[in-house]
Amino acid sequence: MTDDILRTTDLTKRFGALTANDEISLSVERGEIRGIIGPNGSGKTTFFNTVTGFYQPDGGSVHFDGEEVTGWEPHRLARRGLGRTFQIVSPFKNMTVRQNMLAVQTDDGRSREEKRDRAGEILEFLEIDHIADNEARGMSGGQQKLLELGRVLMLDPEVVMLDEPAAGVNPALESRIMDHIHELNDEGTTFVVIEHDMHVMKTLADSVSVFDSGSHIAQGDFEDVSQDDAVREAYLGGTTAEDDEVPI
Numbered sequence: 001m002t003d004d005i006l007r008t009t010d011l012t013k014r015f016g017a018l019t020a021n022d023e024i025s026l027s028v029e030r031g032e033i034r035g036i037i038g039p040n041g042s043g044k045t046t047f048f049n050t051v052t053g054f055y056q057p058d059g060g061s062v063h064f065d066g067e068e069v070t071g072w073e074p075h076r077l078a079r080r081g082l083g084r085t086f087q088i089v090s091p092f093k094n095m096t097v098r099q100n101m102l103a104v105q106t107d108d109g110r111s112r113e114e115k116r117d118r119a120g121e122i123l124e125f126l127e128i129d130h131i132a133d134n135e136a137r138g139m140s141g142g143q144q145k146l147l148e149l150g151r152v153l154m155l156d157p158e159v160v161m162l163d164e165p166a167a168g169v170n171p172a173l174e175s176r177i178m179d180h181i182h183e184l185n186d187e188g189t190t191f192v193v194i195e196h197d198m199h200v201m202k203t204l205a206d207s208v209s210v211f212d213s214g215s216h217i218a219q220g221d222f223e224d225v226s227q228d229d230a231v232r233e234a235y236l237g238g239t240t241a242e243d244d245e246v247p248i
Protein backbone atom coordinates (compact mmCIF):
# COMPACT_ATOMS: atom_id res chain seq x y z
CA MET A 1 0.00 0.00 0.00
CA THR A 2 1.32 3.48 -0.80
CA ASP A 3 1.65 6.10 1.90
CA ASP A 4 0.98 9.45 0.21
CA ILE A 5 2.05 12.49 2.15
CA LEU A 6 1.04 14.98 -0.54
CA ARG A 7 -1.73 14.58 -3.06
CA THR A 8 -3.34 16.94 -5.53
CA THR A 9 -6.57 16.07 -7.30
CA ASP A 10 -7.54 17.93 -10.48
CA LEU A 11 -5.65 21.00 -9.26
CA THR A 12 -6.33 23.86 -11.65
CA LYS A 13 -4.96 27.40 -11.86
CA ARG A 14 -5.85 29.92 -14.52
CA PHE A 15 -4.45 33.33 -15.35
CA GLY A 16 -7.17 34.93 -17.47
CA ALA A 17 -7.51 32.79 -20.58
CA LEU A 18 -4.34 30.80 -19.79
CA THR A 19 -4.70 27.54 -17.88
CA ALA A 20 -1.29 27.26 -16.19
CA ASN A 21 -2.26 24.09 -14.29
CA ASP A 22 -4.93 21.96 -15.91
CA GLU A 23 -6.45 19.38 -13.53
CA ILE A 24 -3.14 18.19 -12.10
CA SER A 25 -3.51 14.95 -10.14
CA LEU A 26 -0.29 13.87 -8.51
CA SER A 27 0.69 11.90 -5.39
CA VAL A 28 4.00 12.04 -3.56
CA GLU A 29 4.92 9.13 -1.30
CA ARG A 30 6.25 9.75 2.18
CA GLY A 31 10.04 9.57 2.13
CA GLU A 32 10.61 9.92 -1.61
CA ILE A 33 12.41 12.53 -3.68
CA ARG A 34 10.07 13.49 -6.50
CA GLY A 35 11.35 15.49 -9.43
CA ILE A 36 9.13 17.82 -11.44
CA ILE A 37 10.38 18.46 -14.95
CA GLY A 38 8.94 20.10 -18.05
CA PRO A 39 9.77 22.78 -20.62
CA ASN A 40 9.77 26.48 -19.72
CA GLY A 41 6.29 27.75 -18.99
CA SER A 42 4.81 24.27 -18.51
CA GLY A 43 3.38 25.20 -15.10
CA LYS A 44 5.88 23.80 -12.59
CA THR A 45 6.30 26.91 -10.43
CA THR A 46 2.59 27.67 -10.63
CA PHE A 47 1.98 24.19 -9.24
CA PHE A 48 4.31 24.90 -6.31
CA ASN A 49 2.58 28.23 -5.69
CA THR A 50 -0.88 26.72 -5.75
CA VAL A 51 0.04 23.75 -3.55
CA THR A 52 1.77 25.96 -0.97
CA GLY A 53 -0.98 28.57 -0.76
CA PHE A 54 0.67 31.45 -2.62
CA TYR A 55 -2.06 31.15 -5.26
CA GLN A 56 -5.67 30.17 -4.70
CA PRO A 57 -6.64 27.31 -7.04
CA ASP A 58 -9.52 27.68 -9.50
CA GLY A 59 -10.41 24.04 -8.99
CA GLY A 60 -9.32 20.79 -7.42
CA SER A 61 -7.85 19.99 -4.02
CA VAL A 62 -4.62 19.50 -2.07
CA HIS A 63 -4.23 16.94 0.71
CA PHE A 64 -1.22 16.98 3.01
CA ASP A 65 -0.52 14.22 5.49
CA GLY A 66 -4.12 13.02 5.50
CA GLU A 67 -5.73 16.45 5.78
CA GLU A 68 -7.32 18.66 3.14
CA VAL A 69 -5.29 21.88 3.03
CA THR A 70 -6.60 23.44 -0.19
CA GLY A 71 -6.19 27.21 -0.11
CA TRP A 72 -4.45 27.34 3.28
CA GLU A 73 -2.20 30.35 3.84
CA PRO A 74 1.51 29.64 3.17
CA HIS A 75 2.59 30.25 6.79
CA ARG A 76 -0.09 27.89 8.11
CA LEU A 77 1.06 25.18 5.70
CA ALA A 78 4.68 25.80 6.60
CA ARG A 79 3.90 25.35 10.29
CA ARG A 80 1.92 22.21 9.46
CA GLY A 81 5.11 20.79 7.89
CA LEU A 82 5.05 21.77 4.21
CA GLY A 83 8.03 24.01 3.43
CA ARG A 84 9.19 25.46 0.15
CA THR A 85 11.97 27.49 -1.41
CA PHE A 86 11.83 29.91 -4.32
CA GLN A 87 13.51 30.05 -7.72
CA ILE A 88 14.77 33.55 -6.88
CA VAL A 89 16.14 33.62 -3.34
CA SER A 90 15.77 36.78 -1.29
CA PRO A 91 17.45 36.80 2.12
CA PHE A 92 17.27 39.94 4.29
CA LYS A 93 20.51 41.36 2.96
CA ASN A 94 21.31 43.77 5.80
CA MET A 95 20.86 41.07 8.43
CA THR A 96 23.43 38.43 9.29
CA VAL A 97 23.06 34.85 8.16
CA ARG A 98 22.13 33.81 11.71
CA GLN A 99 19.61 36.66 12.06
CA ASN A 100 18.00 35.47 8.82
CA MET A 101 17.59 32.03 10.40
CA LEU A 102 16.17 33.45 13.63
CA ALA A 103 13.70 35.63 11.70
CA VAL A 104 11.74 32.51 10.75
CA GLN A 105 8.50 32.46 12.76
CA THR A 106 8.37 28.98 14.22
CA ASP A 107 5.55 29.54 16.78
CA ASP A 108 6.24 26.16 18.35
CA GLY A 109 6.95 27.21 21.90
CA ARG A 110 10.74 26.98 21.51
CA SER A 111 12.68 29.43 23.67
CA ARG A 112 15.08 31.95 22.11
CA GLU A 113 18.01 29.79 23.22
CA GLU A 114 16.50 26.64 21.72
CA LYS A 115 15.84 28.47 18.47
CA ARG A 116 19.40 29.82 18.44
CA ASP A 117 20.80 26.36 19.08
CA ARG A 118 18.69 24.86 16.31
CA ALA A 119 19.81 27.61 13.91
CA GLY A 120 23.44 26.87 14.82
CA GLU A 121 22.98 23.14 14.21
CA ILE A 122 21.41 23.73 10.80
CA LEU A 123 24.08 26.22 9.72
CA GLU A 124 26.71 23.69 10.76
CA PHE A 125 24.94 20.90 8.89
CA LEU A 126 24.78 23.07 5.76
CA GLU A 127 28.43 24.06 6.25
CA ILE A 128 27.74 27.79 6.33
CA ASP A 129 28.31 28.23 10.06
CA HIS A 130 31.62 30.00 9.38
CA ILE A 131 29.70 32.93 7.84
CA ALA A 132 26.90 32.95 10.44
CA ASP A 133 27.74 36.46 11.63
CA ASN A 134 28.35 37.95 8.19
CA GLU A 135 25.74 40.09 6.50
CA ALA A 136 23.72 38.08 3.98
CA ARG A 137 24.50 40.64 1.25
CA GLY A 138 27.99 39.15 0.88
CA MET A 139 26.83 35.60 0.23
CA SER A 140 27.32 33.87 -3.11
CA GLY A 141 24.25 32.69 -5.00
CA GLY A 142 24.86 29.11 -3.88
CA GLN A 143 25.29 30.12 -0.24
CA GLN A 144 22.02 32.05 -0.46
CA LYS A 145 20.32 28.87 -1.71
CA LEU A 146 21.75 27.01 1.31
CA LEU A 147 20.50 29.76 3.64
CA GLU A 148 17.06 29.51 2.13
CA LEU A 149 17.07 25.74 2.67
CA GLY A 150 18.26 26.41 6.23
CA ARG A 151 15.37 28.79 6.87
CA VAL A 152 12.91 26.12 5.70
CA LEU A 153 14.59 23.55 7.99
CA MET A 154 13.93 25.82 11.00
CA LEU A 155 10.32 24.65 10.69
CA ASP A 156 11.27 20.93 10.88
CA PRO A 157 9.27 20.24 7.71
CA GLU A 158 8.02 16.82 6.68
CA VAL A 159 7.97 17.86 3.02
CA VAL A 160 10.21 20.42 1.33
CA MET A 161 9.42 21.73 -2.14
CA LEU A 162 12.56 23.07 -3.81
CA ASP A 163 12.32 25.32 -6.88
CA GLU A 164 15.56 24.89 -8.87
CA PRO A 165 18.00 24.35 -5.99
CA ALA A 166 20.97 24.03 -8.36
CA ALA A 167 20.26 26.94 -10.70
CA GLY A 168 23.16 29.36 -10.90
CA VAL A 169 25.22 27.43 -8.37
CA ASN A 170 28.83 26.41 -9.04
CA PRO A 171 29.40 22.65 -9.48
CA ALA A 172 31.14 22.15 -6.11
CA LEU A 173 28.34 23.82 -4.16
CA GLU A 174 25.74 22.12 -6.33
CA SER A 175 27.04 18.72 -5.33
CA ARG A 176 27.03 19.79 -1.66
CA ILE A 177 23.42 20.92 -1.93
CA MET A 178 22.51 17.55 -3.46
CA ASP A 179 24.36 15.71 -0.68
CA HIS A 180 22.41 17.68 1.93
CA ILE A 181 19.13 16.84 0.23
CA HIS A 182 20.07 13.13 0.20
CA GLU A 183 21.11 13.25 3.83
CA LEU A 184 17.89 14.94 4.94
CA ASN A 185 15.94 12.47 2.83
CA ASP A 186 17.73 9.56 4.53
CA GLU A 187 16.53 11.02 7.83
CA GLY A 188 12.94 10.99 6.57
CA THR A 189 12.25 14.33 4.88
CA THR A 190 10.25 14.06 1.66
CA PHE A 191 11.28 16.33 -1.24
CA VAL A 192 9.55 17.64 -4.34
CA VAL A 193 12.13 19.27 -6.60
CA ILE A 194 11.85 21.34 -9.77
CA GLU A 195 15.12 21.14 -11.65
CA HIS A 196 16.09 21.82 -15.27
CA ASP A 197 19.45 20.10 -15.02
CA MET A 198 18.70 16.55 -16.11
CA HIS A 199 22.00 15.20 -14.80
CA VAL A 200 21.05 16.46 -11.36
CA MET A 201 17.55 15.08 -11.69
CA LYS A 202 18.76 11.68 -12.78
CA THR A 203 20.88 11.20 -9.68
CA LEU A 204 18.56 12.97 -7.26
CA ALA A 205 14.99 11.88 -7.90
CA ASP A 206 13.38 8.53 -7.06
CA SER A 207 10.66 9.33 -9.58
CA VAL A 208 9.77 12.23 -11.84
CA SER A 209 6.55 13.90 -12.91
CA VAL A 210 6.54 15.59 -16.29
CA PHE A 211 4.54 18.74 -17.01
CA ASP A 212 3.74 20.06 -20.46
CA SER A 213 1.52 23.04 -21.30
CA GLY A 214 -0.08 22.97 -17.86
CA SER A 215 -0.78 19.23 -17.82
CA HIS A 216 0.83 16.36 -15.92
CA ILE A 217 1.70 14.11 -18.87
CA ALA A 218 3.87 11.35 -17.39
CA GLN A 219 5.25 9.91 -14.17
CA GLY A 220 7.77 7.19 -13.39
CA ASP A 221 11.45 6.63 -12.88
CA PHE A 222 13.77 8.83 -14.87
CA GLU A 223 14.83 6.22 -17.42
CA ASP A 224 11.26 5.15 -18.26
CA VAL A 225 10.00 8.70 -18.50
CA SER A 226 12.91 9.65 -20.80
CA GLN A 227 11.74 7.02 -23.27
CA ASP A 228 8.10 8.13 -23.18
CA ASP A 229 6.93 9.42 -26.57
CA ALA A 230 4.81 12.24 -25.14
CA VAL A 231 7.75 13.42 -23.04
CA ARG A 232 10.15 13.39 -25.98
CA GLU A 233 7.60 15.31 -28.03
CA ALA A 234 7.13 17.85 -25.22
CA TYR A 235 10.85 18.57 -25.14
CA LEU A 236 11.86 18.08 -28.72
CA GLY A 237 8.69 19.22 -30.48
CA GLY A 238 8.57 22.69 -28.91
CA THR A 239 10.55 25.70 -29.97
CA THR A 240 11.93 26.55 -26.53
CA ALA A 241 13.81 23.34 -25.78
CA GLU A 242 17.47 23.78 -24.95
CA ASP A 243 20.01 20.98 -25.01
CA ASP A 244 20.19 20.61 -21.26
CA GLU A 245 16.43 20.34 -21.04
CA VAL A 246 16.19 17.22 -23.18
CA PRO A 247 15.83 14.35 -20.72
CA ILE A 248 17.73 11.79 -22.77
Ligand SMILES: Nc1ncnc2c1ncn2[C@@H]1O[C@H](COP(=O)(O)OP(=O)(O)OP(=O)(O)O)[C@@H](O)[C@H]1O
Pocket (backbone or CB within 6 Å): 015, 018, 020, 038, 039, 040, 041, 042, 043, 044, 045, 046, 047
Ligand atom coordinates in the same frame (compact mmCIF):
# COMPACT_ATOMS: atom_id res chain seq x y z
N1 LIG B 1 1.34 35.44 -11.91
C1 LIG B 1 1.12 35.12 -13.19
N2 LIG B 1 0.30 35.86 -13.97
C2 LIG B 1 0.07 35.53 -15.26
N3 LIG B 1 0.61 34.46 -15.88
C3 LIG B 1 1.44 33.69 -15.15
C4 LIG B 1 1.75 33.97 -13.78
N4 LIG B 1 2.59 33.01 -13.31
C5 LIG B 1 2.82 32.18 -14.34
N5 LIG B 1 2.13 32.58 -15.44
C6 LIG B 1 2.11 31.90 -16.74
O1 LIG B 1 1.76 30.55 -16.49
C7 LIG B 1 2.51 29.67 -17.32
C8 LIG B 1 3.27 28.69 -16.47
O2 LIG B 1 4.32 29.39 -15.80
P1 LIG B 1 5.25 28.71 -14.73
O3 LIG B 1 6.16 29.77 -14.19
O4 LIG B 1 4.43 27.97 -13.77
O5 LIG B 1 6.07 27.67 -15.61
P2 LIG B 1 7.39 26.86 -15.28
O6 LIG B 1 7.18 25.50 -15.82
O7 LIG B 1 7.70 26.99 -13.83
O8 LIG B 1 8.46 27.64 -16.14
P3 LIG B 1 10.06 27.81 -15.96
O9 LIG B 1 10.64 26.43 -16.15
O10 LIG B 1 10.43 28.73 -17.06
O11 LIG B 1 10.30 28.38 -14.59
C9 LIG B 1 3.40 30.57 -18.20
O12 LIG B 1 2.76 30.78 -19.44
C10 LIG B 1 3.48 31.85 -17.39
O13 LIG B 1 3.69 32.96 -18.24
